[in-house]
Amino acid sequence: MTFASKYGPWALVAGASDGVGAAFALGLAERGVNVVLLARRQGVLNRVAAEIESRTSAQTRTVAIDLARPDAAAAVAHATGDVEIGCLVYCAGADPDFKPFLANPIEAAEAMVQRNCMVPMQLCHHFAPAMVERGRGGIVIFGSGAGLAGGPNMVAYGASKAFDMVFAEALWAELHDQGVDVLGLILGKTDTPALRQLEHSRGQLGSPDDVPSGATAVDDVIAEAFENLAHGPTWMVGADLRAATQMMGSLTRNQLVRLMAQASAAAMGADHPE
Numbered sequence: 001m002t003f004a005s006k007y008g009p010w011a012l013v014a015g016a017s018d019g020v021g022a023a024f025a026l027g028l029a030e031r032g033v034n035v036v037l038l039a040r041r042q043g044v045l046n047r048v049a050a051e052i053e054s055r056t057s058a059q060t061r062t063v064a065i066d067l068a069r070p071d072a073a074a075a076v077a078h079a080t081g082d083v084e085i086g087c088l089v090y091c092a093g094a095d096p097d098f099k100p101f102l103a104n105p106i107e108a109a110e111a112m113v114q115r116n117c118m119v120p121m122q123l124c125h126h127f128a129p130a131m132v133e134r135g136r137g138g139i140v141i142f143g144s145g146a147g148l149a150g151g152p153n154m155v156a157y158g159a160s161k162a163f164d165m166v167f168a169e170a171l172w173a174e175l176h177d178q179g180v181d182v183l184g185l186i187l188g189k190t191d192t193p194a195l196r197q198l199e200h201s202r203g204q205l206g207s208p209d210d211v212p213s214g215a216t217a218v219d220d221v222i223a224e225a226f227e228n229l230a231h232g233p234t235w236m237v238g239a240d241l242r243a244a245t246q247m248m249g250s251l252t253r254n255q256l257v258r259l260m261a262q263a264s265a266a267a268m269g270a271d272h273p274e
C-alpha cells in the first residue's frame, strides 16, 4: 500500500499555519495526500497553501477556526464533510503564556483544555469510525515533555499534554490492529515561530530571527515523525528528550516534579523556588 492510499486522499492538519504543523502538511502533500490546513490566521494559511500547491501536486483547503471555541469540533466536521479524511494531525497548540496558574483567569485554563483535550478527543471520535471501516488511516497527536511531570508556569498546559499522550496511547491500543495508526508525538524544545516569540518576549532571545538555544529543528522533528508514523503508540522526538525520559524513569514522581520546578525557574531566569 502506498503512503497516499494508506493515509489519503485527504489529511486534516490542525495547527498548520506555521512551524511543525505547516511542515507536516507539506510532508503529507509531498507524499501525495491532499491537505486541509486549519489554524486561526487565514492570511498565513493562504500563504502555506500557496507554497504547498506550488511545490507539490496535492490539493489544499484552508479553514480558519479557533480550536478553543466550544463549537470548534462541529465547525471542523462541517468544513470537512465533503472530503474523505484518512489522516488527522493535531498539532495545535503550545502555551504562549508560561505564567503561574493563579495569574490568569480560569477561562485561560478552560480554553487550554478545550483546545488541547476536548477538541482532539471529539475529532478522533468523529473521524476514526470511517478509518476503522476502511481498515486504514492515521492519527497523530502532539504531546510535550511538559506532559511527563507537573511543573510551574504550565499547570493546565502540562496536564493537557499528559492527557494527549495517554489518550493517544489508549486509542492506539484500540485501533492499531484495525489498520489505523495512532501516534502520540512527544516534542522537546523545538525551534518554532511560537517558541521564538515566547523566548523573545521573555528577553531570552535577542531577536525572533535567532534560534533558541538547544531547540530541535522543525525538519528533524518532521523526519522522525514520518519515520515513526506506524510505530506508535508514542514517539519521543530527539536524542535529548529520549535521554531525559530514560533518566526520569529512575526518579520518583516527587523528585521529578522538583526537577521540573528547577528547570522552570532556570527557564524564567529566576532563583531556585525552594
Ligand SMILES: NC(=O)c1ccc[n+]([C@@H]2O[C@H](COP(=O)([O-])OP(=O)(O)OC[C@H]3O[C@@H](n4cnc5c(N)ncnc54)[C@H](OP(=O)(O)O)[C@@H]3O)[C@@H](O)[C@H]2O)c1
Binding pocket: 014, 015, 016, 017, 018, 019, 020, 021, 038, 039, 040, 041, 044, 065, 066, 067, 068, 090, 091, 092, 093, 094, 095, 115, 142, 143, 144, 145, 146, 186, 187, 188, 189, 190, 191, 192, 193, 194, 195
Ligand atoms: N515549540 C516547542 O518547543 C514545543 C515543545 C513541546 C511540544 N510542542 C508542541 O508542538 C505543537 C506545536 O507547537 P508550536 O511551538 O508550533 O506552537 P503553537 O502555538 O501550537 O502553533 C502551532 C500551530 O497551531 C495553531 N494554533 C494555535 N492555537 C490555535 C487555536 N486556538 N486554534 C487554531 N489553531 C491554533 C497556530 O496557528 P494560528 O496562530 O494561526 O492559530 C500554529 O499554526 C504544540 O502541540 C506544542 O504543544 C512544542
